[in-house]
Amino acid sequence: MTTETMKIFQWQDYQEAVRSFVLPLVAFVLFLGLWSFSAARLETSLGQVPGPVAVWGQATNLIAEHREERQKEVAFFERQEVRNQEKLAEDPDAKVRIRPYTGKPTFLDQIVTSLLTVFSGFLLATVIAVPLGVLTGLSANVYRAINPIVQIFKPVSPLAWLPLVTIVVSAVYVTDDPLFSKSYLTSAITVTLCCLWPTLINTAVGVSSMDRDLVNVGKVLRLGWFTTVWKIALPSAIPMIFTGLRLSLSIGWMVLIAAEMLAQNPGLGKFVWDEFQNGSSNSLGRIMVAVFTIGFIGFLLDRGMLMLQRRVSWDKDAILR
Amino acid sequence: MTIEHLNIDHVSMVFETPAGPFTALENVNLKIDEGEYVSLIGHSGCGKSTVLNVVAGLLKATTGGVVLDGTEVDEPGPERAVVFQHHSLMPWLTAYENVELAVRQVFKGKKSKAEMREWIEYNLKLVHMEHAMDKLPGETSGGMKQRVGIARALSMQPKVLLMDEPFGALDALTRAHMQESLMEIQNELGNTVIMITHDVDEAVLLSDRIVMMTNGPAATIGEILDIKLERPRNRVELADSPEYNHYRAAVLKFLYERHQNPESDRGEDKPAQEESCSEDMSLRVVSNSAAA
Ligand SMILES: Nc1ncnc2c1ncn2[C@@H]1O[C@H](COP(=O)(O)OP(=O)(O)OP(=O)(O)O)[C@@H](O)[C@H]1O
Ligand SMILES: [Mg+2]
Secondary structure (H helix, E strand, O other), X not given: OHHHHHHHHHHHHHHHHHHHHHHHHHHHHHHHHHHHHHHHOOEEOOEEOOOHHHHHHHHHHHHHHHHHHHHHHHHHHHHHHHHHXXXXXXXXXXXXXXXXXXXXXXXXXXXXXXXXXXXXXXXXXXXXXXXXXXXXXXXXXXHHHHHHHHHHHOOOOHHHHHHHHHHHHHHHOOOOOOOOOHHHHHHHHHHHHHHHHHHHHHHHHHHHOOOHHHXXXXXXXXXXXXXXXXXXXXXXXXHHHHHHHHHHHHHHHHHHHHHHHHHOOOOHHHHHHHHHHHOOOOHHHHHHHHHHHXXXXXXXXXXXXXXXXXXXXXXXXOOOO | OOOOOEEEEEEEEEEEEOOEEEEEEEEEEXXXXXXXXXXXXXXXXXXXXXXXHHHHOOOOOOEEEEEEOOEEOOOOOOOEEEEOOOOOOOOOOOHHHHHHHHHHHHOOOOOOHXXXXXXHHHHHHXXXXXXXXXXXXXXXXXXXXXXXXXXXXXXXXXXXXXXXXXXXXOOHHHHHHHHHHHHHHHHHHOOEEEXXXXXXXXXXXXXXXXXXXOOOOOEOEEEEEEOOOOOOOOHHHHOOOHHHHHHHHHHXXXXXXXXXXXXXXHOOHHHHHHHHHHHHHHHHHHHHHHHO
């Protein structure tokens, strides 16, 4: 009896392992095979389309270039330091300047830039959209007022925003000592404009569909407006808010890459565009590395949000995938 | 003349529906003494919840009103605590925290932190939930959730405890347990209680008076039955008692002979009512999907 159940148990375990590990692996191998097969038959103006091995080679190249660049930077500062010391030794009153290093940003630098930008835009959008969504969900009048605006702005492509944002930022953000670069602001604000809507809409739906009985409990307790929002409306809406946030972040990431390409703003998008313009024999491989990186980072961002949702949300039964 | 404890005074309720005004209650009149346990019984849709919600202050009567200890009821408040049919616990708060939410609000500035803690635990003990204080509602059974709902209501120290089919969603055995607990608690605290039920045995076992409502629309009180069974009551002993069976039969007679199933005697009104309900639903769905 016991050995019988154990056997069944192991058999099921085995099947489960096949499903969750072997199937994705088979699909991945098939994908690689299909890729090498078709790449080998595709001749372009930049030469052969690189297969998996060539792309992997480019990936290691890019990392090596990054290391090299960092070493150059260190060397640059060391030289400068030595020069300054000599100057000071000759003449203690000499003015020494510390000049910044102006090397070309590497692939990894561009990744960091893009991540910072997407987070800034996303956070700004969240800070605006969640409170506004709560208000919209609570009050039918706010909903009526806001709904047409949302419906019109929601489908606007980010690339339509970009020229506007660029021009407005140039006009408004005028300082001698800029804390942020204009390109960073432009990209981040464009991301914000696209991240607003899913969070706003989902928060509003989450709040407005909260259990009426719970609201009645609040009324019987004579909870104030703020307490009702904080203790009932917001927690009720948490699962929906997270659905919105995840949508927003993934849209924001896609939008950012496109915006960087179009506006030549630093980031992964610019990297892709530069390689495209560059047109060397390595370019196709490097672009492919960028494509995979963009996809992988997008995936990680979504997983990150999911983990956050698991930690914050009370609704552990919600289907999280 | 002395002032009554609770007076439901000529209450009528007309709902505005898309199909025109709908009179749910007409001239409901009921006086209830302090410490009395009153059950409301009647067919589905006759307006029992509406009566309860008017007393709770969640609905405003179209004409007439409710007076509690000489003060007219015009908004919900913790002195008229409600136990809802579907427990209505905050799913993100543990049993303890759910009761705490009520206690904090009601005893703000009147009890110290330690006193509150003690009071919350006392109320959870009353309903035998002390072992599961730190569980979320999702981790407990239907009966346990309903117990916490009752503990929360009791913790407000209400003058009147309003219960809308508190055990409606429970299986027979759990229901019997809950009824025992409730009789115990009532014996100890002596709250005034209005309870809605569909269950004739439950009504006879628990109540001092059973208020039987006629079928809607324009429902009102059809008959009131005084239950003069001695307390404490024991369901097993009562099962053979002729008195008990007499009360039971009286309620059954009212429900099934004098006021038949509403579906058959209401005829045309019911489908129209249902239609307007489903219309409401679809409107909601449309507005949601438009937003999404
Ligand atoms: N907000 C409302 N708008 C319109 N009609 C309503 C509203 N609330 C209740 N009604 C109607 O009033 C009548 C009484 O409803 P109520 O919920 O009080 O019945 P009930 O006796 O509690 O029924 P049940 O036993 O099924 O809970 C029903 O016909 C219902 O459709
Ligand atoms: Mg009801």
